[in-house]
Amino acid sequence: MTIMSKESSSILLESGTNELEIIEFHLEKVLPDGRTKTCYYGINVAKVREVIRVPDTTDYPNAQPHMIGVFSSREILTPLVDLAGWLGVPVSQDINKKYVIVTDFNRMTNGFLIDSISRIHRISWNDVESPSQFLESGEQDCVVAVVRKEDKLIMILDFEKIIADINPELSMEKYDVKVDRSVDLNRKMVAKRNGKTIMVVDDSAFIRSLIQDTLSSSGYNIIACKDGGEAFEKLNDIAAHAKSEGVAVTEFVNAVVTDVEMPRMDGMHLVKRLREGEAFKETPIVMFSSLMSDDNRAKAIALGANDTITKPEIGKMVTLMDKFVF
Structure with missing residues (x-):
């Protein structure tokens, strides 16, 4: 079941407007006392093919860490990545309540497991802040930008780095x-x-x-x-x-x-x-x-x-x- 797709969203690609659209999504971090805390993340809509319910996956032999398995996305063999696991965020393991963001960029298709999908924000790049304003980021940092929205900080992740880390052969x-x-x-x-x-x-x-x-x-x-x-x-x-x-x-x-x-x-x-x-x-x-x-x-x-x-x-x-x- 497709929750969201490029065909159904108004992707902003006008030339030189200095604007973009991001999809806000969440991971529900499980705290030591059992309570949960919502972590807010974002990805450019232009990188997203669709957001779907978790599909049936097939185990892949000798898979990289944090790779759950593979599934077919529009006839393309697609790896499913445990995003929370890669980020080191402890979350519930109940996969039936989760979603998958299917990305399409760098001529590769990948799926990323998330807890929930929120909405699309249209914003100016001028309002997107460098993470170095929050912390000293280096080559190992996986956050490329931060968006302040409705009293929350949305972390824009470096998906190229995540993919390169999980599959070094494609890096x-x-x-x-x-x-x-x-x-x-x-x-x-x-x-x-x-x-x-x-x-x-x-x-x-x-x-x-x-x-x-x-x-x-x-x-x-x-x-x-x-x-x-x-x-x-x-x-x-x-x-x-x-x-x-x-x-x-x-x-x-x-x-x-x-x-x-x-x-x-x-x-x-x-x-x-x-x-x-x-x-x-x-x-x-x-x-x-x-x-x-x-x-x-x-x-x-x-x-x-x-x-x-x-x-x-x-x-x-x-x-x-x-x-x-x-």
Whole structure:
């Protein structure tokens, strides 16, 4: 039984509006004294295929920890993940009262076991806060953003990191630019890249680190930003400094790689704002996102992005940067 699906929800995908829709869902944490406490979480509607009752599952041999089993979702073999178990949240084990969020991004379908589904919120990315305002987040943190709604804090989870942790074989961590024969790593080319700087913008410390390691291993210098707001501020500062020095902005930054979903300012809005000004009209911008459907790619290009990459395809990153920077 489908409780909610993409077809029945008004998914917000307008270009550069800096808005999104999130599905609020809950895990009911069981406290030591037996009482329960509701934990509030969220996921971008654009990542959700449907929300269903818990389906019958089949055990999978030698499965990863927190993988309950597999089931068929629209003819696709789909792993069912114990989200509470992965998060370390003790919950009731009565599976008959639970639901499953079926996600569809990074060209993968996955199911996540939850206790209850609440509602869809339409919000501005400007109202989505970085978790670093609450705690010092690192690469192991699984919260990419926090939304304040009706006196509660909704944690937006880093589902890419969760999937990579549960199934390392599908993780971008497997990619090593140093053994990629399609990437030119001769001394002359690495030296050329040493003279160029790329800004990397992603709210996931895990993904940001992977991109940074890939590009820096090939020779590029990196400026890292945790969201579109920080990137826009830094780029404005660079433009002002370049103007005061009487030099081009390319003396300080040569390209931008940006995610789409980010607190404060999303990637689409960042591209729109950069192309509206004079300083970065010609700066190469590549969007790197788990939500890069054909429709979103068309919107990104229309806003002024030079190209797009779907997140599993990190192996394309260096050659694409070479294409636009040189």
